[in-house]
Amino acid sequence: MNLRTQILGVGHYLPEKRLTNADLEKMVETNDQWIVERTGIRERRIAPPEHATSDLATIAATRALSSAGVSPQDLDMIILATASGDHIMPAPACLVQARIGATNCVAFDLSAACSGFVFAASVADKYIKSGTHKRILVIGAETLSRIVNWKDRETCILFGDGAGAAVLGPAQTDSKSEILSEFLLADGTLSDLLTNRAGGSRLPLTHDLLDQGAHLVTMKGRDIFKNAVRTMSKCASHCLEKASMTLDDVHWIIPHQANQRIIEAVAKQMDIPREKIIMNLERTGNTSAASVPVALSEALENKIIKRGDVILITVFGAGLTSGALLLRY
Numbered sequence: 001m002n003l004r005t006q007i008l009g010v011g012h013y014l015p016e017k018r019l020t021n022a023d024l025e026k027m028v029e030t031n032d033q034w035i036v037e038r039t040g041i042r043e044r045r046i047a048p049p050e051h052a053t054s055d056l057a058t059i060a061a062t063r064a065l066s067s068a069g070v071s072p073q074d075l076d077m078i079i080l081a082t083a084s085g086d087h088i089m090p091a092p093a094c095l096v097q098a099r100i101g102a103t104n105c106v107a108f109d110l111s112a113a114c115s116g117f118v119f120a121a122s123v124a125d126k127y128i129k130s131g132t133h134k135r136i137l138v139i140g141a142e143t144l145s146r147i148v149n150w151k152d153r154e155t156c157i158l159f160g161d162g163a164g165a166a167v168l169g170p171a172q173t174d175s176k177s178e179i180l181s182e183f184l185l186a187d188g189t190l191s192d193l194l195t196n197r198a199g200g201s202r203l204p205l206t207h208d209l210l211d212q213g214a215h216l217v218t219m220k221g222r223d224i225f226k227n228a229v230r231t232m233s234k235c236a237s238h239c240l241e242k243a244s245m246t247l248d249d250v251h252w253i254i255p256h257q258a259n260q261r262i263i264e265a266v267a268k269q270m271d272i273p274r275e276k277i278i279m280n281l282e283r284t285g286n287t288s289a290a291s292v293p294v295a296l297s298e299a300l301e302n303k304i305i306k307r308g309d310v311i312l313i314t315v316f317g318a319g320l321t322s323g324a325l326l327l328r329y
């Protein structure tokens with residue numbers, strides 16, 4: 001019998017503190033009009049000082065487990081996608097495992113930056129389809145406010161903190177919900193477009209590097225923009241092709257919430273009607289690996305997406321990585 005994977009439940013968490021464009025005007029030389037026109041973002045959430053990525057992830061995970069009706073002891077695996085983990089080691093996935101009391105499972109992180117949730121869901125899908133694992137918690141969580149350069153107006157206006165999670169498991173024989181196809185890409189030749197130069201084994205932190213802010217996010221925005229439009233469209237098209245479906249079969253598109261103009265350019269290139277696009281970046285900014293599961297969870301909570309709807313997710317991120325996931329919820 002061919003096993004299929006379905007999403008059993010989702011959950012998300014956004015910290016309470018809002019950082020508005022007006023707040024940013026007091027921190028760097030920028031203005032609300034520029035940020036809204038160039039990105040679509042009006043505010044983003046910032047985690048409290050006592051919270052790191054695993055704390056945000058734990059709240060989202062608990063909510064996803066409750067929505068799925070799955071107990072932590074029934075989990076076989078936790079995959080946490082993040083670019084802003086609590087420490088270089090241990091993996092925050094293990095911290096979440098301990099916090100929720102998932103005593104019977106393996107836990108590890110996955111590094112694909114903003115594409116992380118789609119990559120992690122794809123890995124989980126393979127384990128479930130192989131029959132070896134039955135309940136997998138997939139999390140995208142970020143505390144980007146800790147690794148952003150708050151003096152760099154090109155990057156600090158973009159990012160926010162948050163976490164989203166989904167519990168994946170085998171679809172029942174009579175269930176229509178399933179992951180229909182995936183398509184993942186990476187192009188390491190473009191790795192310098194978005195990076196934290198220092199703080200790893202390439203450039204261990206020194207006082208000088210710290211003073212230069214070399215451990216913080218640096219980015220070549222315009223190049224990333226162009227690549228994002230190209231790869232998000234390409235991955236989405238391949239994903240549809242693999243499932244022998246067209247955009248007419250799709251109810252909702254959830255693109256990585258990086259920049260409204262990137263999303264509009266993808267929509268134009270692929271001829272996607274605006275009303276099919278789920279967008280929340282106005283309120284969240286770019287929450288990297290958390291962006292897609294937060295948008296999905298909010299859309300379900302607000303009863304915009306319903307069981308049976310076909311959803312096409314398409315993402316890009318540092319690496320550069322990109323990917324798409326097609327599913328019937």
Ligand code: UT7
Pocket residue numbers: 029030031034035038039114153154157194219220221222224225258259286288316317318
């Ligand atoms: O998940 C992946 C994360 N990364 C991304 O998604 C980045 C993708 N790229 C982008 O979203 C856009 O490239 C940005 C929003 C980063 C920049 O928008 P842009 O339309 O590509 O602007 P630009 O870099 O071409 O800059 C235009 C001007 C420049 O001034 P001059 O040289 O024309 O005088 C910038 O210095 O805007 C200036 N500028 C700003 N002005 C006010 C750059 N940042 C700001 C700012 N406020 N925050």
